[in-house]
Amino acid sequence: MSSILFVALPLLFGFVTPVLAKLGKDGVAYASTLMQAFLLYLAFSLLSGDSSHIEVISIAPPLGISFTLNSASLLFVALFTFMMTLFSLYYLSHRKTDAYKNETKFFILINMLLAASIGLVLSSDIFNIYVFFEIAGISAYILSAYEKTPSALEAGLKYLITGALASVFLIFAIVLIYMNLGSLNLGVIAQGFESLAFNTKLLISLLLLIGFGFKVEIFPLNFWVVDVYQGSSTLINSLFSAIVVKAYLFVFFHIAYLFLPSAEFSVFLIYLGGLSMLVAEIAGLRQTNLKRLFAYSSLGQVALIFTAFALQNRDAIQAALFIVLAHSIAKAIIFFALTSIQKEHKSMDIETLKELNSPFLRAIMLIAILSLLGIPLFAGFVGKLLVLKSLAVSGFIGVLVIIIIASLLESVYYFKLAGFMFAKGEKREALEIDFTQKLVFSLLAFLLLTIGTMPFIFSGFLSESASVMLDSSTYILNLMGGR
Amino acid sequence: MFEYLNDSTTIKYIVTIGSMALFFVGLFGLLSQKHFIKIFISIATMETALFLFFIGNMFNKNFTAPIISEGFTDIAKMNDPIPHALILTAIVIGMAVLALGVSMSIEYYKLTGNTDIDKMNEMRH
């Protein structure tokens, strides 16, 4: 019952917003934030409840669509609602001086994005996943073109064309699955997948990989990502980086664990992840635009998460979940801070950091960067260490070396950034950050430090989520038992 | 006329090869054409090819449409309705995405005078 609410409430809110707009723009803004806070409360009350949060909901029970809420999907739902609530809080104070045009449409779009991301994570029906894939996609296209400048429109168009292509391949995979297995329910598909001919299995997996590969930003298919990040507005990038990619990553691996054709395929995925990380970091080295630079850093981190998920054992998945948390929080900080900087300095060149006169922002950004880099006592460290450890245990020494090289390259540009931030030089007037924003920043930074210094608080739940994610037989059993 | 084509396996072959040929045309257009409208037409062609592939492969010529009406009440002899429902949904979604893409390209053209997908490089300078 509650898992439907996570999707139905934001959708309902989106549908009523045009009428709510009659109340005034402030009303919509506060109502939207309140609704997201309510979802956050719901997610956390489920998290702190009893440990077995498995809930399967079937819509039209015998053969319809099922939603599964277990520890793994609950973790992502909580992350998304948390990030979205903080985003709204940040935006509430940002909009006083620098609101988007047609603000009600903006609120509809972010709530639709939230509903679709949650739907992607919860859904247990492959065609339903396609529908949410499209909702998330289409609201992301509009959000990236939102400002209607030439570069924003270019970003939106590139995103749209690649997204439409991705959905063509996803439909192809779904068509083949239904033709060969006669069902769309993930449980039924997972049971029958083993018995298919090898070629069909290979074909379906490749089509799924191409379809989702565009969205999880994996190497040959990620040519569009950087332009989209640069063209869209800085604030919206935080949503792309903290929510949308994470939802696609979860769905992709959730499906992959249920039906992966062979062990060779997962080795292929591991090498693909390592390669993507290396390429992203090399390309990131010579960037001078901050948004572009952090886009490359996102690509690198996502590739690291991809590699960790592809290792397909419990420790690696736990590590991946740690990086998911650390990366979402750090990127939210970075893009919020860049928004504040851009508002003041009107430029996103790396040189602007020299003129930045705000000790608070500098400290916060430094924490985020150190966490992204994986320095001990910061959140990124735990995940990276665990990934390297499980790579070594599984015997992928080549990938281990590639990731270490990529991390070193990464550190080059992060230190360059830090150097720019603390360089002596002419400073602008002090950049004022109001109380709400300070609260958001401090909360996020505090979380990063907490995860970094006391990972044991989280590791229990994360390892449970990891084993739930990997345990496909229980998932199938619950799905079939739910009927 | 051409009775040997009426075999259900032959029909499946015709459908598979024909729809993949259409898919090829769409993919070729996507890779070779530059104009936005052409790109969107290519994507729409690819989608249509997939829809034809799906419906055609699930089609059994001895069965009826999945609608109960006078004289057609034998449920066991009806075509599977699920592909029809899925394709219905997919057609509408595809159209929505294309319409959005077209409107974005109109705005982009108004601002830059460019309709060429290869010349989209606002960010490279």
Add this chain to the structure above:
Amino acid sequence: MSGFTLSAVFVLTLLKLLLENIPQSMHRAGDSLLELNSTDGVANGVTTVVVYFRGFDTLGEIAVLFIASLGIGLMLSQNKRCTIKAQSNFMLHTAAKLLFPIITLYGIYVMVYGHLSPGGGFQGGVIIASGVLLLLVSHRDFEVPHSFIVALETFAGVCYVLIGLIGLFTLDVFLGNFLPHDISQMGLLMSGGIIPIIYIIVGIKVGSEMSMIAQNLIKRGDDV
């Protein structure tokens, strides 16, 4: 020609893999659905699937249309509207006026009989929107009443979710069929419980969204 070679190689590989094992006819989910279909008293199997068994997909689909229409409005919105140029041809003018009620009637028929015959909300909605499109093209000064459309689409969207939630609270199933749907009524207009109602709601939503899309595309000012 590299695009040609690349796509040819890709599609030929696909074709080889596809032709090697053409799926056999087997028992699929749809067959069991058809058996259940008769218990709902809805003659059109596709309608049952679209509205009832896969109702959440349809909700997602109208959400996609809603967002797309909103996005198109956002993209093409500007202060300057298309100015009235030459008045269109008298024949066109009159013919459009005459045709519009007929098209609308046909759209409503397709929409209302969606559970009995081919067609339904999507098709009916789009047919009505194409009537609006005809008016928009032929009458340069015609404008879709904006606030009315907004009210209509909000009403439809909210009704859809609310009907789903009522089903959730009464029958423990999202979009549960809580209205009487007796099998003996099959083939009558009043049959199938909530299914025709939802399809009409979908039709209203689709029709209003598509009309807005058409209006935005046509009335976009000619120069910046």
Add this chain to the structure above:
Amino acid sequence: MIGFLILSLFLGIVVVAFASIIQKKLADSIILFMGVGLGSVVLFFIFNAPDVALTEAVIGAGISSLIFLMALKHLKAES
């Protein structure tokens, strides 16, 4: 008969689609694309899917071609 019908319709659709893709003039290209939509409507009808045929008729061949034509009003007409 039905096999021949399907075969010839597919042949027609592929040829028309190819012509639509390589056509230089966009208006012609869109009209040909409408032809692809119409052909697939007939195919869907043959495949016992009247609902899909109706949808494809109003959306695939109808509205989306009209959207392309409306766009043509605003865009450069040559590719």
